[in-house]
Amino acid sequence: LRTGVPEVIYAEGKTVEQIVGIGLRLIQCHDNIMATRVRPEVFTEIRKAIPDAVFYPTARIIVMHPRPVAAVGNIAVVCAGTSDIPVAEEAAVTAEILGNRVTRIFDVGVAGIHRLLAARKDLFRANVAVVAAGMEGALPSVVGGMVPYPVIAVPTSVGYGASFGGIAALLGMLNTCAAGVSVVNIDNGFGAGFQAGLINRLATAAASGAPD
Amino acid sequence: LRTGVPEVIYAEGKTVEQIVGIGLRLIQCHDNIMATRVRPEVFTEIRKAIPDAVFYPTARIIVMHPRPVAAVGNIAVVCAGTSDIPVAEEAAVTAEILGNRVTRIFDVGVAGIHRLLAARKDLFRANVAVVAAGMEGALPSVVGGMVPYPVIAVPTSVGYGASFGGIAALLGMLNTCAAGVSVVNIDNGFGAGFQAGLINRLATAAASGAPD
Amino acid sequence: LRTGVPEVIYAEGKTVEQIVGIGLRLIQCHDNIMATRVRPEVFTEIRKAIPDAVFYPTARIIVMHPRPVAAVGNIAVVCAGTSDIPVAEEAAVTAEILGNRVTRIFDVGVAGIHRLLAARKDLFRANVAVVAAGMEGALPSVVGGMVPYPVIAVPTSVGYGASFGGIAALLGMLNTCAAGVSVVNIDNGFGAGFQAGLINRLATAAASGAPD
Amino acid sequence: LRTGVPEVIYAEGKTVEQIVGIGLRLIQCHDNIMATRVRPEVFTEIRKAIPDAVFYPTARIIVMHPRPVAAVGNIAVVCAGTSDIPVAEEAAVTAEILGNRVTRIFDVGVAGIHRLLAARKDLFRANVAVVAAGMEGALPSVVGGMVPYPVIAVPTSVGYGASFGGIAALLGMLNTCAAGVSVVNIDNGFGAGFQAGLINRLATAAASGAPD
Amino acid sequence: LRTGVPEVIYAEGKTVEQIVGIGLRLIQCHDNIMATRVRPEVFTEIRKAIPDAVFYPTARIIVMHPRPVAAVGNIAVVCAGTSDIPVAEEAAVTAEILGNRVTRIFDVGVAGIHRLLAARKDLFRANVAVVAAGMEGALPSVVGGMVPYPVIAVPTSVGYGASFGGIAALLGMLNTCAAGVSVVNIDNGFGAGFQAGLINRLATAAASGAPD
Amino acid sequence: LRTGVPEVIYAEGKTVEQIVGIGLRLIQCHDNIMATRVRPEVFTEIRKAIPDAVFYPTARIIVMHPRPVAAVGNIAVVCAGTSDIPVAEEAAVTAEILGNRVTRIFDVGVAGIHRLLAARKDLFRANVAVVAAGMEGALPSVVGGMVPYPVIAVPTSVGYGASFGGIAALLGMLNTCAAGVSVVNIDNGFGAGFQAGLINRLATAAASGAPD
Amino acid sequence: LRTGVPEVIYAEGKTVEQIVGIGLRLIQCHDNIMATRVRPEVFTEIRKAIPDAVFYPTARIIVMHPRPVAAVGNIAVVCAGTSDIPVAEEAAVTAEILGNRVTRIFDVGVAGIHRLLAARKDLFRANVAVVAAGMEGALPSVVGGMVPYPVIAVPTSVGYGASFGGIAALLGMLNTCAAGVSVVNIDNGFGAGFQAGLINRLATAAASGAPD
Amino acid sequence: LRTGVPEVIYAEGKTVEQIVGIGLRLIQCHDNIMATRVRPEVFTEIRKAIPDAVFYPTARIIVMHPRPVAAVGNIAVVCAGTSDIPVAEEAAVTAEILGNRVTRIFDVGVAGIHRLLAARKDLFRANVAVVAAGMEGALPSVVGGMVPYPVIAVPTSVGYGASFGGIAALLGMLNTCAAGVSVVNIDNGFGAGFQAGLINRLATAAASGAPD
Ligand SMILES: Nc1ncnc2c1ncn2[C@@H]1O[C@H](COP(=O)(O)O)[C@@H](O)[C@H]1O
Ligand SMILES: Nc1ncnc2c1ncn2[C@@H]1O[C@H](COP(=O)(O)O)[C@@H](O)[C@H]1O
Ligand SMILES: Nc1ncnc2c1ncn2[C@@H]1O[C@H](COP(=O)(O)O)[C@@H](O)[C@H]1O
Ligand SMILES: Nc1ncnc2c1ncn2[C@@H]1O[C@H](COP(=O)(O)O)[C@@H](O)[C@H]1O
Ligand SMILES: [Mg+2]
Ligand SMILES: [Mg+2]
Numbered sequence A, B, C, D, E, F, G, H: 001l002r003t004g005v006p007e008v009i010y011a012e013g014k015t016v017e018q019i020v021g022i023g024l025r026l027i028q029c030h031d032n033i034m035a036t037r038v039r040p041e042v043f044t045e046i047r048k049a050i051p052d053a054v055f056y057p058t059a060r061i062i063v064m065h066p067r068p069v070a071a072v073g074n075i076a077v078v079c080a081g082t083s084d085i086p087v088a089e090e091a092a093v094t095a096e097i098l099g100n101r102v103t104r105i106f107d108v109g110v111a112g113i114h115r116l117l118a119a120r121k122d123l124f125r126a127n128v129a130v131v132a133a134g135m136e137g138a139l140p141s142v143v144g145g146m147v148p149y150p151v152i153a154v155p156t157s158v159g160y161g162a163s164f165g166g167i168a169a170l171l172g173m174l175n176t177c178a179a180g181v182s183v184v185n186i187d188n189g190f191g192a193g194f195q196a197g198l199i200n201r202l203a204t205a206a207a208s209g210a211p212d
């Protein structure tokens, strides 16, 4: 029934044995098998069983059986503050592994709007943007109002008190008054990078109608 | 700062005078000016001032100064039950007015999975899908697991009791275990149709990098 | 125990008899008695008993025994969309009745950031700003990041679906990453205008340490 | 007042002494005394006092004074992902200890609907099903739409962000559009297995009108 | 894929034309077509088109093309207060139309526990019970602790203040400390009666493994 | 302004130094100074500075400068399960220290209603009852329906999943259909014991119109 | 099982026929039968069938078969603002009908603390107080800190925006830092008056251990 | 775009390297660089790299490159209980570092209103107050009703059970019936001290129309 989507292992709550087991099975027939939400000590164990595995520590992503992929098109991955970088990196690395070119535009939150305006040129080169923000989650609205292409918003759990672990940011993004913005789950950098990758591949000549 | 996005009037909570005023100003320089969330009696009043306005009653959308637009690409607009049709139609009509071809696949909710499986051929022809569902909101997960392209999920407020006016469906969609699904606000057919339109235009040769 | 704060009648849920009764008692010793949340038909009744009462329909405010007040200092009252105007006007009229000069800057929501940037000059002339917004409630963060003075944020109940009657905007404002922003209750234009008035009077030479 | 229901010890938040004390008292007159929510280190202590106790580690269940029970009828225990297995096993082991035959159908989540369709034959042999799922919790709706018998749905706390510890899955299941589905508390595998056992025993000839 | 479940029309939010249309189509091949959530004035219209339709006003259920059904087994339908009767009747009538014998035990709420104890004999004759309660929703716990068979709990929206339209009752039922209780959506008498019917038919000799 | 209420130290979140400091100051002029929410290791430290301090470990209460108090009247302290005992003991010990006689009736939850009925005689001897329960929190409704005197209900945080740390029990108690029940905060055994003590002293001849 | 509590009819959601039916049955054997939550037009109908019924319009209470009752002891019924008076009156009239003397202290909210301090003398004469407040619900904390007797707090649904229909007041009261305060449901003046009546009767010589 | 607001580092969730890096860059051109939410062990590390850094442990604030600042005007920093002191100190130290004189009025919660009344003289000397409180959060309403100047309310996360980590206090403050009160996020002492500082500087002659 399903075509063209690579297998991705969600490592959270799986044992090392389970991750290695799935990984060893998948690399029989595939390259670039990703696992997300991997802690450093888990990686150390995995590399014992799968020596070619590489780790992206900020993004908490492992790639098993890595092979070079051509980077096509252009995805802007934007975030509001330094605390949002892990989620933004999860999106960026996911998109890169799936064969997309990525432009990172970090630390451009709305309380200093000049920083975002200064990044305008980079922003306008993309086909699609991932925008990650915690606290009030206002950045996707501002970006969505500037660019003519789709924006995938990711609320992060950054904040305290009435941020309620990302709910404030999530609600802000769902209620955006900018058209062309859709939203994924709190801290779901993987989902945002994956969705942006699907869109970017649709937009590039290389993509003959379907991702991968 | 902003380019290429047509003006759209959100009619909810505006008086007839306000809608007509904004409409008359916009049609000086633009065609196909949309107003969403329009009740029939409001349309009757608007047509007195803007005689060429046309009304899509199920979608609750008015177009002022309509002109023919070529329909490019293919967007699947899918919904779970008959009660979700108004939201699905808001998405479909929005996308059509913005120049996209739309395939409607209605009443294929997950409690009778054979109905969705029967519609597979139509589903696989699209570049992107809008999937609307109320109650448990499970349909986007199933569709997202079948198709290799982006899915824009719209929770609807259809349901009672613990559906909490669409919250149950919204949470279900945000927590989808299918990759390639992003979500808009409850009952926001317009936002889903707009976002799908941006993606479909990126995917078609006719789209020279930006909608409209 | 309490000094210097004028009596204000909260008319919501009071009968015409109750409002007129309180009003007649207060105008024995005071001028400019305000009543907030007054519907037009209630005003019609009140004017029969208190003929000099004046009505600000958008702000839903009545003033009984009006006398001219000098307008000191400068309060910017800013709002995101046209639907937020009733709340913004409640703030502006409250502040004006309490003797403050007000500059209105309306319809400058974050999804079109150029509109706010264009209003910069007006904005920078004030001592304090009231900023009203519904939906994602992002405007106070952007304004708060631009101006060096206090911002009083008012979430409005404008929106639908996951706006939850103003909760999304409220949470956004409480989680602002801009310093110098504090928040009042949803739709509480009166409270914001009152608080801004206290601050503006502290900032003006005429204010000898206490409002009024 | 009460008949036929075996004593079951809920170990969470009880000390080893309390569990052993209750256990020793019950095995005076009963066999197959269950304790649920038992951590491995607690089991180690309990076995010192009750040497014939056996432990089901994935299900976190202990049985004291085990005796063989005939397994009657057929209960399908279904789960969406590998992370849901502990809850599914709690249901399955509970049902087995109470004398029911169980068929396990694991890792058949809705984002890959072909996996569930492939298990159809096993599914249709049962009298009743327990269906456990986290995240969006959509699996019981799909199963409930396929089978003609009662489905007991168990939301699990698997997920992150807007899954809110199982609330998203719980709401999804309560709002199912499939008839014949009822729901137990989040992670309550015991309750689901117990209820399914009552139903299965009603359905089997061996059951002379009441469980046990 | 699906077998043996009769079509049921959920009338809420459907027009008379839609209900009649579906009804006329279904009675070509089926008897006893149910529509739930029907208001009296809607029934008046439906009877014009489908003259043999009968109405159960308290249960808000219509049956089109009614034919006698043998009533097998025994389902106890229990409710706490008179305000819960409409939901209890929706369950009872649903079960009766689907061919089950029903015993009604109404107005036996927990604040007067003697009333429930007095009904013990009737209660113990059933194979399964539906228990409806609003406010604190404690009745299913007490019933579930007394009887040795499955209990289907239905929270009702009866109450005010912190009952939150049935949420208090729903949470109470999900957290029951009685084993053998599962729960359906707030006010979902139909779902409870349907599920109890499936169980009762499994329990009766006449039921050859599937309802209908 | 305030009379007759003994000082009580809420130890949670206070350092040993702070607790000892307040304690030493208070025992200059008072006996029987209570501190609540004291962990064992904190008591060990406190006894070094205040050697006559005594500790009630289950209740987590310390009394400094203890002196014998006559126990007047009768308060029933009732709880549903063994996990509720710490909260029930906090209530009981508080009441005892304040000079009230207490009857403990533990482990009489509603899922086995015969246990409560068996304790009826003890229950009817009291002037007032404290009733603690977690999970569905139904016990105060049943007790409140049986006794002719005031019931103070205490929800406990015992439970999991949709018990939400005591919210389910709290809502159940607030929505009780029994008259004569009022509620304190989740796990607030102190508050319940204190309030019950005030009532019991009003009810006893020894109480000359005010507690203590 | 139950003694001494008079029958009280909760009229909300009952038809006139139901209320009259229950009333006629009860007045066979009792006097002073109360019905609460009665709208004026319902009273008009009831008086046709039960001519001696009297109506307390602000309290929305009817008494059927009224007979004089001696008023014993003293209950202070306190409220914060004029909008809280209906709930306060429901408490006061309930207590009076049940044979208690009541002192009303209205419009003494915490934003003008001098008003409460001025009423101190009246306050201190009571055995128990009912304190009703909406919005932030702070009044019971202040009263509870002043008086040495039990306080029954009633949150009211007065307020808007983040008052959430009384939730803000309810939470404030549950979290009171004053000992001796317990809480009833939002707007439950009846419950508060009833509970205060039970306590007041315990405190008076006339009360031979049980109300009525 | 932005003028006059000093850089402030939010240390929560940043590594020592990140904090030191930002600090070293800022002290090139500024004095008195603040970092908030600093734990003691983090300070120990920072002082190794920036030896002149000073630490305010209760406030959890570091100042790098400290220089004396004249203290102008007067801000009252008020709190309800000793557990609220860390948040109150964060506000007080923030205000002091930004050049404001601060008067601390601690432990004056509403359950002992005489303590607040005794502090009246100090309270009335200020231009603006910060009022911190947890649990029911009632103190800002009482203070706001007494003083004629702006009050900035800070809910704290002090409390348990239905305080929900500060939500009860937050809602109480947003629903205050006192005019002249605005609110910041839960535990946001920094934001309150900053906002009060902006207002105090507007109010002092030294402030030539703008803070700093
Ligand atoms: N970080 C993530 N967040 C959400 N979904 C994920 C994440 N990583 C992987 N997934 C999805 O989870 C599926 C695998 O789940 P599992 O079978 O539990 O490993 C993949 O197909 C992905 O779509
Ligand atoms: N629109 C409003 N929103 C919030 N508070 C208000 C409003 N209008 C007046 N108030 C406050 O309500 C108080 C009067 O309440 P009341 O005594 O019920 O009329 C005044 O002192 C004001 O502080
Ligand atoms: N009162 C009800 N509550 C919940 N589900 C219902 C109800 N009545 C009918 N249904 C379900 O709704 C389905 C029909 O929905 P629809 O196609 O929208 O008419 C039926 O198959 C039933 O399973
Ligand atoms: N366990 C408890 N729960 C709630 N309130 C308490 C508790 N223990 C003491 N208190 C109250 O807290 C007040 C003392 O608070 P504090 O000044 O912070 O020690 C006392 O007057 C009591 O009313
Ligand atoms: Mg855009
Ligand atoms: Mg997909």
Ligand SMILES: [Mg+2]
Binding pocket: C143, C144, C145, C146, C147, C148, C149, C178, C179, C180, H005
């Ligand atoms: Mg600023």
Ligand SMILES: [Mg+2]
Binding pocket: D143, D144, D145, D146, D147, D148, D149, D178, D179, D180, E005
């Ligand atoms: Mg089924």
Ligand SMILES: [Mg+2]
Binding pocket: D005, E143, E144, E145, E146, E147, E148, E149, E178, E179, E180
């Ligand atoms: Mg049972």
Ligand SMILES: [Mg+2]
Binding pocket: F143, F144, F145, F146, F147, F148, F149, F178, F179, F180, G005
């Ligand atoms: Mg009672």
Ligand SMILES: [Mg+2]
Binding pocket: F005, G143, G144, G145, G146, G147, G148, G149, G178, G179, G180
């Ligand atoms: Mg007191």
Ligand SMILES: [Mg+2]
Binding pocket: C005, H143, H144, H145, H146, H147, H148, H149, H178, H179, H180
């Ligand atoms: Mg004030």
